[in-house]
Amino acid sequence: MRVRLAALALALGLAPPAVHAAPPKQDPDWPCVQRLVPVLTPGMFWGGPIMASDWRADPRVSELVAAVAPRSVPAQQGAARIDAFEAGLPAADKAVLSLEAFMGVVDETNRQRVEIIDSLRALTRRERGMADVIARVTAEMRALPADADDARREEVTQRRRLLIRQFEETEQTMRYACEVPVGLEGRLGEYARSLGGGADQVPAANSTKGRATDGTP
Numbered sequence: 001m002r003v004r005l006a007a008l009a010l011a012l013g014l015a016p017p018a019v020h021a022a023p024p025k026q027d028p029d030w031p032c033v034q035r036l037v038p039v040l041t042p043g044m045f046w047g048g049p050i051m052a053s054d055w056r057a058d059p060r061v062s063e064l065v066a067a068v069a070p071r072s073v074p075a076q077q078g079a080a081r082i083d084a085f086e087a088g089l090p091a092a093d094k095a096v097l098s099l100e101a102f103m104g105v106v107d108e109t110n111r112q113r114v115e116i117i118d119s120l121r122a123l124t125r126r127e128r129g130m131a132d133v134i135a136r137v138t139a140e141m142r143a144l145p146a147d148a149d150d151a152r153r154e155e156v157t158q159r160r161r162l163l164i165r166q167f168e169e170t171e172q173t174m175r176y177a178c179e180v181p182v183g184l185e186g187r188l189g190e191y192a193r194s195l196g197g198g199a200d201q202v203p204a205a206n207s208t209k210g211r212a213t214d215g216t217p
Helices: 001-012 058-067 075-087 091-142 150-192
Strands: none
Touching: 058 075, 058 091, 075 091, 075 150, 091 150
16 A cells, blocks of 8 residues: 555655565555465365365255355354254264355355455556556646646646546545455354354464455455
């Protein structure tokens, strides 16, 4: 975020804000303070052993995944649906089907996160381009002669103001979008606990900052 504000300051011809040294970014288009991790794995959230299986093979599991995995489903609502699922399972099948259900939710969450991450990267590139345009318009405004036509000066000034406002709106959108992967990860932790596989110590990815996030509007 500071890097983008510095880019805007440079575009406006101002001294950029002080930026403290930080570890090099893995991806120059990643705008969030949360650490980028391309893919979440069940082991980041599940406290027990994990065995490969096809979660789509059992209609009970696939139906649950379809019900709780969509991004629009709040964690509490999804957890309640999971509790009902767990209550209806035979004891002999519960451990296997619970793990399969969680693996399905992780798969679907990863698919959603890819879309969010791609959108965030696109926003970064858009913002970078906007900063370049602002720099050009700022130079154009400053190059106007003292006796320039008032209408011309007003047109350039208004165009610059509009560009700066659009930059700031994009910045606000990005701050909101950076929280979406965080919310999805937190929900996975809740689901893991509801399905009986969440350990108290998982996941390190779910701390507010420095979180393992890939993350996605």
